[in-house]
Amino acid sequence: MLKKPLKTAFMQGFIRCHDCGSLLKSDPKCLCPVCGHHVSARKPNSVQYTLALIISALCLYIPANIFPIMSVTQLGVAETHTIVGGIVALIQSDMVPIALLVLIASILVPLMKLLGLSLLLLCVHYRWQVNARLFTRLYRVIAFVGRWSMLDIFMISILVALVDLRGVAQVIAGPAATAFAGVVVLTMLAAKSFDPRLIWDHQLSYE
Amino acid sequence: MSLALSLAPLAYVACPECDLLLNPVVPEPGDKAYCPRCGYLLQRPRKRSIERTLALSLTGLILIVPANLLPMVGIKIFGNSQDGNLWTGVSALFKEDMWAVAVLVLLSSVLLPLVNLGLAFLIGFHLFMHKANNQLARWMHWYEHLNEWAMLEVYALGIIVACVKLAGMAELRFGLGLFAFIGLLIVNAMLSNELDCYFFWQRIAQLTKK
Numbered sequence: 001m002l003k004k005p006l007k008t009a010f011m012q013g014f015i016r017c018h019d020c021g022s023l024l025k026s027d028p029k030c031l032c033p034v035c036g037h038h039v040s041a042r043k044p045n046s047v048q049y050t051l052a053l054i055i056s057a058l059c060l061y062i063p064a065n066i067f068p069i070m071s072v073t074q075l076g077v078a079e080t081h082t083i084v085g086g087i088v089a090l091i092q093s094d095m096v097p098i099a100l101l102v103l104i105a106s107i108l109v110p111l112m113k114l115l116g117l118s119l120l121l122l123c124v125h126y127r128w129q130v131n132a133r134l135f136t137r138l139y140r141v142i143a144f145v146g147r148w149s150m151l152d153i154f155m156i157s158i159l160v161a162l163v164d165l166r167g168v169a170q171v172i173a174g175p176a177a178t179a180f181a182g183v184v185v186l187t188m189l190a191a192k193s194f195d196p197r198l199i200w201d202h203q204l205s206y207e
Numbered sequence: 208m209s210l211a212l213s214l215a216p217l218a219y220v221a222c223p224e225c226d227l228l229l230n231p232v233v234p235e236p237g238d239k240a241y242c243p244r245c246g247y248l249l250q251r252p253r254k255r256s257i258e259r260t261l262a263l264s265l266t267g268l269i270l271i272v273p274a275n276l277l278p279m280v281g282i283k284i285f286g287n288s289q290d291g292n293l294w295t296g297v298s299a300l301f302k303e304d305m306w307a308v309a310v311l312v313l314l315s316s317v318l319l320p321l322v323n324l325g326l327a328f329l330i331g332f333h334l335f336m337h338k339a340n341n342q343l344a345r346w347m348h349w350y351e352h353l354n355e356w357a358m359l360e361v362y363a364l365g366i367i368v369a370c371v372k373l374a375g376m377a378e379l380r381f382g383l384g385l386f387a388f389i390g391l392l393i394v395n396a397m398l399s400n401e402l403d404c405y406f407f408w409q410r411i412a413q414l415t416k417k
């Protein structure tokens with residue numbers, strides 16, 4: 001038997017303003033009296049926006065991992081690194097903790113975001129009956145960790161500025177840096193455009 | 208477009224992440240109120256949130272100047288030394304025609320932290336003086352949305368990783384800018400901890416209603 005559903009604001013004819021959190025009487029196409037923004041019960045076209053951003057991010061994820069992210073010249077010998085190559089180089093020079101950090105920030109986090117958001121979209125689209133609390137937590141983790149992927153980009157910008165001794169020692173950013181920055185921005189936007197309330201809307205039983 | 212809607216009776220609030228209708232509880236400062244259904248952190252009141260926001264944002268605005276202008280990290284390879292701060296990274300990327308990455312780094316490490324501190328200061332100042340301003344809601348909106356894109360703490364981690372990578376091939380030295388940057392980082396973290404968005408929005412709603 002189903003548990004008695006709890007009341008959501010939407011069921012009771014209220015809309016929560018996305019920006020200021022005021023609770024308003026449901027009446028679409030209206031402006032919030034406090035902050036002046038358009039109110040809507042759910043983020044408009046949330047699934048479509050999120051899906052489009054995930055697909056774009058996925059397209060950039062491939063060049064981001066194939067092309068070199070930076071090339072390091074030491075004593076006249078140039079060496080190009082991909083993201084994975086940079087991690088391998090760190091392990092070879094016995095810097096395992098830092099290698100682990102970069103592995104998490106530049107490979108695992110973007111991958112987890114892409115897979116996690118796809119899972120959330122599937123859950124919403126097919127109206128899966130899931131542990132919604134757990135899925136909401138997954139969403140929160142995705143939204144929180146997103147920015148930490150910028151680690152590699154910041155590190156490269158620092159190295160490029162400091163190691164600039166033409167011919168002897170030089171670090172040059174590679175094309176993968178642009179692609180990777182695109183992945184980070186697009187996945188952050190994707191997480192932002194997803195509306196976690198959609199997970200709850202299709203649940204028949206309420207905890 | 209129709210006229211502004213009437214506000215629902217303040218007897219209820221809705222959870223932003225699961226839309227559950229709730230009776231607003233007012234926790235003691237320092238306590239937290241979570242949504243019973245999805246576990247969202249609804250409220251975390253702070254003591255003297257407005258005054259602390261004002262003080263911290265002002266400190267941040269002062270610290271951001273040396274953090275941007277003074278050298279942070281320098282290296283010495285084969286007798287040649289090179290200093291770097293937040294801007295040198297951006298300009299080096301520009302010189303290599305990586306303008307997209309350069310703009311992103313510029314925004315997330317220099318401009319947006321500055322804008323956010325400025326917004327926090329403006330909002331704090333208006334709420335402190337009980338001054339109504341029809342831009343208050345817009346400032347608060349931008350503050351909340353841009354907060355995620357100001358990435359000083361990620362940049363700090365980037366500095367650490369870069370230094371570890373460089374330690375093997377060059378001599379490192381740390382400048383005053385780095386200490387200002389660490390100070391800015393701490394002030395920024397304290398600011399986002401002390402700024403109680405729920406309370407700020409309530410005050411803004413009160414001011415706009417008048």
Ligand SMILES: [Zn+2]
Pocket residue numbers: 017018019020021022032033034035036037
């Ligand atoms: Zn509003």
Ligand SMILES: [Zn+2]
Pocket residue numbers: 222223224225226227242243244245246247
């Ligand atoms: Zn909730």
